[in-house]
Amino acid sequence: MKISQFSFTISLLFFTFCTLAQVQETKTANLMGSVFQITIVDKDSSSARENIQKTIDEIERIENLISEWRPETQISQVNHNAGIKPVKVDREVFEITKKGILFSKITNGAFDISIVAMDRIWIFDDSMEKLPSKKSIKKSVENVNYKNIVLDSINSTIYLSKKGMKIGFGSIGKGYAADKGRQLMQSLGIKGGIINAAGDISTWGTQLDGQPWKIGVNNPFETGETIAVLAFSTDKAVTTSGTYEKYAEIDGKRYSHIINPKTGFPSMGITSVTIIGENAEMCNGFSTSILVLGLKKGLNLIKKYPEYEYVILTNEGSVIRNF
Known part of the structure; x- marks a missing residue:
C-alpha cells in the first residue's frame, strides 16, 4: 500500500x-x-x-485573400473589375472592406482604402527636388473615393463603380x-x-x-x-x-x-x-x-x-x- x-x-x-x-x-x-x-x-x-x-x-x-499585389486574390479580382461588375467575395473579405469604409465615414474620408489608386506623383527616395504641380496633385486622387465602393451584403459582393479604382488594405491588413x-x-x-x-x-x-x-x-x-x-x-x-x-x-x-x-x-x-x-x-x-x-x-x-x-x-x- x-x-x-x-x-x-x-x-x-x-x-x-x-x-x-x-x-x-x-x-x-x-x-x-x-x-x-x-x-x-x-x-x-x-x-x-x-x-x-x-x-x-x-x-x-x-494575404492570399486581401493582397492587391497578387493577381489571384479576391481583392485583385475586385480591382480588375472596377467599373465593370460586382465581384462575389468571402464573407471575411467583405467584412474587412466594410470596416475600411467605416473608418472612411467616421473620418470624413481622411482614411480611404481606395487610396491605392492614387497616382504616384510623390517620391520618397531622396530624388524629389521640387513639389508636384497643383494640377497633378488634384488629378492624382481622381480615382480615390470610398463612396464609390458598393457593398451588397446579401450577395456578399464588392463593386468599384468607377473604372480605374482600386482598393487595398496596407493600412489595416x-x-x-x-x-x-x-x-x-x-x-x-x-x-x-x-x-x-x-x-x-x-x-x-x-x-x-x-x-x-x-x-x-x-x-x-x-x-x-x-x-x-x-x-x-x-x-x-x-x-x-x-x-x-x-x-x-x-x-x-x-x-x-x-x-x-x-x-x-x-x-x-x-x-x-x-x-x-x-x-x-x-x-x-x-x-x-x-x-x-x-x-x-x-x-x-x-x-x-x-x-x-x-x-x-x-x-x-x-x-x-x-x-
Missing part, C-alpha cells in the same frame, strides 16, 4: 513539473511584404515551433492579420504571446516568467530613446504610424509619405501616433487617420472612442497622451 501511494505521489509531481516546464519561442518571417515577429509561450519547443508555423500559415491565408494570429493561438490553448506585424502589435497573456509584454514607443528625435513604455498582460494591441522614416525634403521642408486621400497632399504637423486598444486593425485605422487629420481634428476623433488610448508626438517634440 505504501509503495502504491509513493508511486502516485511521484507521478503527480512529474505531471506538475511537465505542466510548468514551458518555453518561450520567437520566429521572424517575411509576410505581407513586411517583417513579422511571432513569440509564444508553449509547453515545449517542438509544440511552439508547430504553433508558430500555424500562425504564419494563417497570415499567409489572409497587417493589424488584422496579427489579430487573427492571436485569435488562432488562443483557440489552441496558447496562454501568452505577442505578434509584431511590422509595428502593428497584438498581445495576450504574459511572458514565460509572468512579466507583462513591454513595448517601447520610439522617440525619433533622440536615437535609442523612448517617449513611453507600455506593459500588457491581457489582450491588447498597439500600433504606431509615423512620418519620420519615409519623406521628401524640398526647400528645407519635410513632406511625409502619409498622404491625405482627399487632397493628395502629405499629412503635416504630427511625427507619430501610437494607439492602444483591443485589436490592432482598429488601432491602425485610428493611428493612420489621426496623422492625416492633424492634431486638433485627430484628438476630436479619438476622444469619441474612450476605450482607445494614445501617445501623439508633434513635429515640435511635444508628447500628448491620455494614460
Whole structure:
C-alpha cells in the first residue's frame, strides 16, 4: 500500500513539473511584404515551433485573400473589375472592406482604402527636388473615393463603380492579420504571446516568467530613446504610424509619405501616433487617420472612442497622451 501511494505521489509531481516546464519561442518571417515577429509561450519547443508555423500559415491565408499585389486574390479580382461588375467575395473579405469604409465615414474620408489608386506623383527616395504641380496633385486622387465602393451584403459582393479604382488594405491588413494570429493561438490553448506585424502589435497573456509584454514607443528625435513604455498582460494591441522614416525634403521642408486621400497632399504637423486598444486593425485605422487629420481634428476623433488610448508626438517634440 505504501509503495502504491509513493508511486502516485511521484507521478503527480512529474505531471506538475511537465505542466510548468514551458518555453518561450520567437520566429521572424517575411509576410505581407513586411517583417513579422511571432513569440509564444508553449509547453515545449517542438509544440511552439508547430504553433508558430500555424500562425504564419494563417497570415499567409489572409494575404492570399486581401493582397492587391497578387493577381489571384479576391481583392485583385475586385480591382480588375472596377467599373465593370460586382465581384462575389468571402464573407471575411467583405467584412474587412466594410470596416475600411467605416473608418472612411467616421473620418470624413481622411482614411480611404481606395487610396491605392492614387497616382504616384510623390517620391520618397531622396530624388524629389521640387513639389508636384497643383494640377497633378488634384488629378492624382481622381480615382480615390470610398463612396464609390458598393457593398451588397446579401450577395456578399464588392463593386468599384468607377473604372480605374482600386482598393487595398496596407493600412489595416497587417493589424488584422496579427489579430487573427492571436485569435488562432488562443483557440489552441496558447496562454501568452505577442505578434509584431511590422509595428502593428497584438498581445495576450504574459511572458514565460509572468512579466507583462513591454513595448517601447520610439522617440525619433533622440536615437535609442523612448517617449513611453507600455506593459500588457491581457489582450491588447498597439500600433504606431509615423512620418519620420519615409519623406521628401524640398526647400528645407519635410513632406511625409502619409498622404491625405482627399487632397493628395502629405499629412503635416504630427511625427507619430501610437494607439492602444483591443485589436490592432482598429488601432491602425485610428493611428493612420489621426496623422492625416492633424492634431486638433485627430484628438476630436479619438476622444469619441474612450476605450482607445494614445501617445501623439508633434513635429515640435511635444508628447500628448491620455494614460
